[in-house]
Amino acid sequence: MPLTGKTRIHTLIGSPIAQVLAPGWLTERMKAADYDGLLVPLHIEKGNLDTALPVLKAMPNIDSILITLPHKFGAIAHCDRLSGRARLLGAINAMRREEDGRWFGDNFDGAGLAAGVKKAGHAIKGKSVFMVGAGGAGSSIAVSMLEEGAHHLTFHDINTINQGMLFEKLSSAYPGKVSIGSVVPAGCDIVVNATSAGLEKGDPLPIDVCQLAPHMVVADVITDPIPTRLLAEASKIGCATRDGTHMLDGQIELLFSFMLRRS
Template identity: 40%
Template sequence: MVQSPQGEAFRVPCPSGATRLFAVIGHPVAQVQAPALMNRLFVDRMVDAVLVPIEVAPADFPVMIEGLKRIANLDGILVTVPYKFVACDHADHLDEAARLAGSANALRREADGSWTADNFDGVGFVQGLVGAGHDPREKVVSLVGAGGAGTSIAPALLACGARLLVLSDVSAERAMQLAGRLEVEWPRRVRVASAPAAAESDILINATPVGLRAEDPLPFGLDGVRADAVVADIIMKPAETRLLKAALARGLRVHPGIHMLSEQIELYRRFFRIP
């Protein structure tokens, strides 16, 4: 039996010799929710396939992903922290979102044996925001984190119509590099700062891994955040991160990370060409 992020239990069929394989790779990987959601998709659509989590240390990642690509009945790979940037190096083709972000969270085997990479974090996150009533169109959005997820979320926010995107990251150089790429497509709509623009932001987003562990500090402070602002987190486990708890304690609206993944499941289905 497997439990979905919503607490629903369901039975995954026993794999057979004809079962198609999918994997999600990360370090750590215990927090990932994709196996439950994807395996439920396979059950609901009566597809003989299974997705399994694989934890691999950074030094072993290149060998591991190249080995997975050589498994003949493995059709796709999902990628989570900290491998979204380096995943692009192991693809033969980059779809537009992966190319623009410079990172990927999904790789698909093609009929000719080559591999195509794409990134659905951004569109999944924005669709989740819109679905929850937090449309970023014409809003000022502060995005903390220019890593694997942030590089995908940033262009998706701008494509959706965010009026201004304020980028911050522990690496100012990384934030500047992302801003430079975005400026080409969306001039004068991106600003790099050392911290979120608390007083002017309608939406503030944590797109870093800070919050995965109980002992983690807040990814950013909440002093000066407007009472009508929304505080969002991409972290899915724990569902209520320290950041979201702190925001709720101040009476702010919050947006948890599971919405980003749940919106991506249909995107994964199409990308992996699952019937």
């Protein structure tokens, strides 16, 4: 399909941006559906979000904006309406222009990771989950794990403000099912890295691999490099692993339908 002035534009914003795979994946999905559009990655630094987003929203041929680190919390202030889960989390990873011109925000990070875990044949219901990270992705994953019926979720974040805010939200919505802890609990079934640790060469491991056991499923939100050092070490132990591309794959149809206002 040729690129013309009629082509609908969708963007993905973040910093850094070089590691993202969604632009290619979703543009190909648009082509397969005979939809005249493309998804463009835009590198927007954290301090420039409040300047850049109003400009993007003002362009009539931009229909949606996907959001990755570090903008998932900040972008919510630029939406006119929010889904229930986005309102609970206080973070979004997608916003779209509605037919009336207003912008609607939602969050699909957690649903994508949960779908990736289940697609590989691993159950979430009744399982114990340990997660590092209480930012935008971690918050969404936490809600999705609990929605899927996880028995208990333990998590921590070096940002104690984010950690405390997420604990307050989750313990209110899911009383007795959430706790804070920096060590993988005994008997844990699913371990998740929801931080950017591992994105850069030389990053410290987000989880002490000595705390992992062969029966565990270890998941990482990072899409590049694949595998991360965490997942490589987990594989050596015998753990099943899920990387960021599996999470992204789980989100693709959800995001595609959202971006084109089909859901």
